[in-house]
Structures are given as C-alpha cells and as structure tokens.
Amino acid sequence: METATINNNFKSEEYFINMGPQHPATHGVLRLLLTIDGEIIKKVEPDLGYIHRSIEKMCERDSYQQIVHLTDRMDYLSSHINNEAVCLAVENALELEVPERVKVIRTIIDELTRISSHTLWWGVMGMDVGALTSYFYGFRDREMINDIFEETCGARLTMNYNIPGGLMQDIHPNFVKRVKEFIAHFKTKLPEYDKLLTGNIIFQKRTKGVGVLSKEDAIAYGASGPVARGSGYSCDVRKHHPYSALDKVSFNEALHTEGDSYARYLVRIQEMWESVSIIEQLIDNIPEGDFKVATNAVIKLPKGEYYQKVETARGELGVYIISTGGKNPHRMKFRSPGLSNLSLLNHITVGGKIGDLVATMATIDIVVPDIDR
Amino acid sequence: MSYFSDIYHGIQTLLTGMGVTGKYFLNSRKGAITQQYPDNRDTLKMFERFRGEVVMPHDENNEHSCTGCQKCEIACPNGSIEIIWDRQVDPETGKKKKMIDKHIYHFGMCTQCGLCVDACPSDAIKWAPNFENAVYDRSQLTRVLNKPGSKVRAGVE
Numbered sequence: 401m402e403t404a405t406i407n408n409n410f411k412s413e414e415y416f417i418n419m420g421p422q423h424p425a426t427h428g429v430l431r432l433l434l435t436i437d438g439e440i441i442k443k444v445e446p447d448l449g450y451i452h453r454s455i456e457k458m459c460e461r462d463s464y465q466q467i468v469h470l471t472d473r474m475d476y477l478s479s480h481i482n483n484e485a486v487c488l489a490v491e492n493a494l495e496l497e498v499p500e501r502v503k504v505i506r507t508i509i510d511e512l513t514r515i516s517s518h519t520l521w522w523g524v525m526g527m528d529v530g531a532l533t534s535y536f537y538g539f540r541d542r543e544m545i546n547d548i549f550e551e552t553c554g555a556r557l558t559m560n561y562n563i564p565g566g567l568m569q570d571i572h573p574n575f576v577k578r579v580k581e582f583i584a585h586f587k588t589k590l591p592e593y594d595k596l597l598t599g600n601i602i603f604q605k606r607t608k609g610v611g612v613l614s615k616e617d618a619i620a621y622g623a624s625g626p627v628a629r630g631s632g633y634s635c636d637v638r639k640h641h642p643y644s645a646l647d648k649v650s651f652n653e654a655l656h657t658e659g660d661s662y663a664r665y666l667v668r669i670q671e672m673w674e675s676v677s678i679i680e681q682l683i684d685n686i687p688e689g690d691f692k693v694a695t696n697a698v699i700k701l702p703k704g705e706y707y708q709k710v711e712t713a714r715g716e717l718g719v720y721i722i723s724t725g726g727k728n729p730h731r732m733k734f735r736s737p738g739l740s741n742l743s744l745l746n747h748i749t750v751g752g753k754i755g756d757l758v759a760t761m762a763t764i765d766i767v768v769p770d771i772d773r
Numbered sequence: 774m775s776y777f778s779d780i781y782h783g784i785q786t787l788l789t790g791m792g793v794t795g796k797y798f799l800n801s802r803k804g805a806i807t808q809q810y811p812d813n814r815d816t817l818k819m820f821e822r823f824r825g826e827v828v829m830p831h832d833e834n835n836e837h838s839c840t841g842c843q844k845c846e847i848a849c850p851n852g853s854i855e856i857i858w859d860r861q862v863d864p865e866t867g868k869k870k871k872m873i874d875k876h877i878y879h880f881g882m883c884t885q886c887g888l889c890v891d892a893c894p895s896d897a898i899k900w901a902p903n904f905e906n907a908v909y910d911r912s913q914l915t916r917v918l919n920k921p922g923s924k925v926r927a928g929v930e
C-alpha cells in the first residue's frame with residue numbers, strides 16, 4: 401500500500417518544451433518542439449519558417465545571372481557548389497560547353513568548400529558534445545580556405561564566383577601557391593583531429609550506437625550526403641553522376657554501415673581526406689584557356705524543364721527550372737539536402753536522451769537557411 | 774579485468790588529446806591566425822579583390838568614366854543602383870548626349886554580388902575594400918557616387 405502512494409507522488413508526466421529558435425545547438429534559427437518524459441524524448445517536431453526569404457519566388461523575378469547570387473544564401477557553407485548547380489543547369493539548357501580550365505577550377509573550389517564546411521562542422525560537433533577546443537582548431541584551418549576564397553573570389557562566404565558560362569574572373573596568381581600551402585598544412589592537421597576527438601573515449605561513448613539510422617530508412621526519408629552514407633547507402637552524386645572535372649579524378653566514396661552518429665562522423669572525416677586527394681590531382685594540371693565563354697547579355701532558356709544535381713557538403717542539391725522561353729524562369733525549385741535530412745531527426749532521436757539530441761543533430765549537420773529557403 | 778583495461782584505455786585516449794593541446798600551449802605563438810583588430814588597423818590590408826563597397830573613381834580633374842548607360846542598374850538584382858540621367862549638350866561636339874545626373878547607390882540594400890562592376894563596360898565603378906560601414910542612420914547608406922560638379926571624361930563612350 402505504502403509503495404503505491406510513493407509511486408503515485410513521483411508519477412512522471414510528459415511535458416513540452418521549445419528548443420530554439422535562438423539556441424546555439426540548433427545552428428541557426430530552427431525551433432524544435434520537444435515532447436519529453438523526464439530526459440527521454442517522445443517526439444521532436446521541427447518548426448520552420450523563421451528565416452524564410454522566398455528565394456524560389458525571387459528567382460522567378462530575376463534573370464539567370466542574378467539567380468546565382470541568391471543561392472549563396474541558401475546553404476552558405478557550400479555557396480560555391482550551389483552557384484555551380486545553377487550555372488550547370490543553365491549551361492546544359494543552352495548546350496554551352498565551358499572551357500576545361502573552368503571545370504577544373506570549379507572542382508578545386510568545390511572541394512575546398514567541402515573541406516571548409518566539414519572543418520567548421522567538426523569544430524561545432526566537438527562543441528556540441530562539450531569539447532570546446534576542437535572549435536578553435538576547426539576554425540583555424542577553415543580560415544586559410546577563407547583567405548584563398550577572399551583573394552580569388554572577393555568574399556569569404558557569399559562568393560558568387562560562378563556565372564553561367566564560366567567564372568566571374570580568373571583565379572588570382574597566388575591561388576595555386578596558397579592551395580598547395582593549405583593542403584600541406586591540412587595534411588598535418590587532420591591526424592590531430594583524430595587524436596583530439598575521433599579516438600577520445602568520451603566522444604566515442606557519446607556517439608557510438610546513438611541515433612541509429614538504418615539503410616532502408618535513409619532511403620525512405622530521402623536522406624543524402626554523409627547522413628545516408630553513414631548508413632551504407634551509396635548516393636554520392638560526384639560518383640554516380642560526375643559533373644565538371646570530377647570524371648577526371650579518382651576518389652573513393654566514403655561509406656560506413658553502422659548508421660550511428662559515429663559512422664556519420666567518420667564519413668565526414670574520410671571525405672576530407674578524399675577532397676584533399678581530389679585537389680592534389682587537379683592543382684598541378686589546371687589547363688590554360690579562357691575563364692569564361694561569352695553568353696548573351698540576356699540569357700533566355702529554350703522552353704522546357706531542366707534538372708541538375710550536385711553534391712554539396714550536406715548532400716544532394718537539385719536545381720529544377722521550368723522555362724517558358726523567357727528571360728526569367730517560370731518556376732524554380734531547389735531540392736535541398738537539409739530538409740530531407742532534418743525530416744528524419746524525429747525518427748532517430750525518439751527514445752533517446754535530450755543530451756543526445758544535440759549530438760545527433762550535430763552529425764546531421766543542418767544549415768537552416770538551406771532548409772528554409 | 775576489462776574494467777581496468779577500459780580505464781587504462783580511456784585515460785590513454787585523453788592523454789593523446791591533451792598531447793595535442795599541450796603542444797599548442799607550448800608553441801602558442803606559432804601558427805596563430807588571430808588578428809588583433811582593431812589595434813592592427815594601420816597594417817591591416819584587405820585582399821585587392823575584396824568586395825567591400827562600390828565606388829566611382831574620379832581623377833584629378835573631377836572626371837569619371839560613367840556614360841550613364843544604365844547597364845549596372847539593369848544587372849543589379851535588388852535595385853541598389855538608381856541612375857538619374859538626362860540628355861545634355863556635349864560642349865565639344867555640340868551634340869546632345871546621354872549623361873548622368875546622379876548615380877545613386879543604396880549601400881544598405883547591396884548584397885555585394887559584384888554583378889554591377891562586372892557589367893560596366895567602361896570600368897566606371899569598382900570595389901573599395903572598406904568594411905567598417907556602421908552608421909547611425911539608414912539614410913547615410915544611400916550614396917551619390919559621382920561627385921558634385923564632376924563630368925564624364927572626354928573620349929569615354
């Protein structure tokens with residue numbers, strides 16, 4: 401009898417809290433509605449709309465040259481790759497062949513962008529599980545890439561370096577030298593990442609077996625990028641549908657089959673090594689030639705529908721254009737990797753602890769402006 | 774037994790990590806990328822291509838090379854450039870010619886995309902590397918790029 405009353409008094413109840421939209425662990429303005437029972441998560445509902453700028457609608461107003469700069473502001477950590485997606489879609493529609501030089505430069509900068517995004521993610525990932533040191537080391541290495549971008553493209557994040565038909569300007573004379581310096585530097589730093597975080601016992605305990613996503617679910621939720629590859633689903637657009645100079649290089653697709661947070665972490669670390677190897681294969685062989693081909697000042701796409709996909713640092717970005725033959729698209733749609741990847745957050749965190757939600761979310765690596773366009 | 778080996782292994786991984794941080798602690802000056810801004814204002818040099826703000830260079834005769842062709846205005850995705858122009862009599866040829874009255878640049882709306890500078894056929898506008906642009910009032914961000922009394926350089930078409 402007595403025990404029954406005690407249990408009654410300590411009866412736990414489900415309750416609801418908000419995480420975000422102003423929360424450092426949500427990496428931007430994302431609001432999560434959490435239903436929790438003590439520390440156990442019962443339901444996670446992402447609530448979007450805090451950074452919606454109607455980019456797709458703005459595209460219907462802009463010319464094809466102008467659209468490119470809007471994509472900088474979606475996934476700002478892969479801005480060059482986003483730009484490239486639009487440019488490739490327009491170039492394919494116009495059946496425009498860009499010079500080899502452009503293709504190689506684009507691929508080098510793509511991979512630098514991927515490294516810079518992954519180093520930032522690595523730093524923040526460490527911070528989300530409580531290791532502040534990694535944050536500084538990640539940002540230190542990213543700074544060198546940002547300097548390269550600033551020197552060649554003119555900006556650190558919103559580079560807008562691609563234009564339909566090529567590049568806005570040729571690479572800076574220091575570009576090759578600086579990239580080589582960075583690669584040499586980064587190759588000594590990546591093993592430090594492993595020493596600091598990958599092998600760390602606390603980090604492993606926080607990530608191994610947490611947030612497990614099966615391969616079937618990854619496919620069902622439309623996951624892409626490192627999230628899907630951590631579950632053993634081979635989906636690298638660079639491998640399956642090579643674009644720009646990617647058909648000239650050899651690299652391995654990073655794949656792990658465990659599907660937990662740790663596997664997603666390892667995929668990204670391995671991707672950094674692969675990106676380093678891609679850059680090394682290309683940097684000495686940038687072909688001579690023009691940095692752009694002339695297009696009409698007013699670009700009009702032939703009537704029809706065009707789709708182009710690329711692999712950003714977060715997964716598959718699709719650009720879908722419906723043209724009625726005018727100077728603006730009739731409809732423009734972006735298939736962003738972040739939205740599908742976020743949609744599986746509920747599935748992989750339910751039943752876990754609230755502290756693990758932050759760590760799991762870090763391994764999904766969301767960028768909110770990409771989700772909320 | 775695995776209890777003790779776990780502890781041993783755990784401590785070992787922590788020490789490996791601390792080895793890395795310890796190395797940087799002892800060589801803290803080497804490889805530091807922190808800039809002592811704003812104390813380093815005098816020596817701070819931005820990269821030449823850095824897109825800070827759009828300016829219109831004038832030469833010593835207060836002449837610029839903007840012909841008022843409005844290509845930058847058309848290229849701008851968000852209407853940050855407004856050109857007010859009229860046809861004035863060119864004193865040399867005696868013919869009426871399109872000339873700018875005001876080249877208005879709304880810096881507060883500019884996204885630094887670079888399309889205007891790329892579009893200008895006579896290189897009349899270029900990027901300046903200023904980045905300290907905080908002001909107290911929005912209206913201060915609307916700038917007239919051509920200086921008062923300036924005119925287009927002879928020979929620029």
Ligand code: SF4
Pocket residue numbers: 827848849850851852853854882883884885886887888889890
């Ligand atoms: S940089 Fe871009 S947004 Fe700014 S004025 Fe030029 S075209 Fe317009």
Ligand code: SF4
Pocket residue numbers: 838839840841842843844845846856892893894895896897898
């Ligand atoms: S700044 Fe250049 S593009 Fe703009 S109106 Fe003058 S000449 Fe034409």
